[in-house]
Amino acid sequence: MVNKVILLGRLGRDPEIRNLENGATVANFSIATSEVFYDRNKQKQERTEWHRIVMWRRNAEVAEKYLKKGDLIYVEGKLRSRSYEDKDKNKRYITEIEVDHFQMLSPRSENKAGGNEYGGAAGPESKAPSAPETPADPVDMEDDLPF
DSSP states (O other), X not given: OOOOEEEEEEESSOOEEEEOTTSOEEEEEEEEEEEEEEOTTOOEEEEEEEEEEEEEHHHHXXXXXXXXXTOEEXXXXXXXXXXXXXXXXXXXXXXXXXXXEEEEOSOTTTSTTOOSTTSOBOSTTOOOOOOOOOOOOTTGGGOOOOO
């Protein structure tokens, strides 16, 4: 069985950060994903979906430091459903994406907090993909140009 969600979207608000009694940090925010399609009348339509995001511990700390409303983010995680009681004692249900890995994709100019060229990455397994390594061509090695 598989429970995996992959999303690429923009933050709808700055992350809300909480430090729990057990010392864990949690970040909550929403991201929007959009889909463009053409209806029966060949009119361009756009549908936006909002997703509740939850990050824990180190991911939450990185989110607090670097993520801002409007930033583009790639997330991988799993669906989690839970229930809670609202202030009127009504039982409410919520479905969230609990993030395992994420990648910040907004350039530094958009992501004003800094980080690397694309805002940085969280966790050891969330590194930006590197270019595939290819063996150097001996013919190219004859040139002493640094590029």
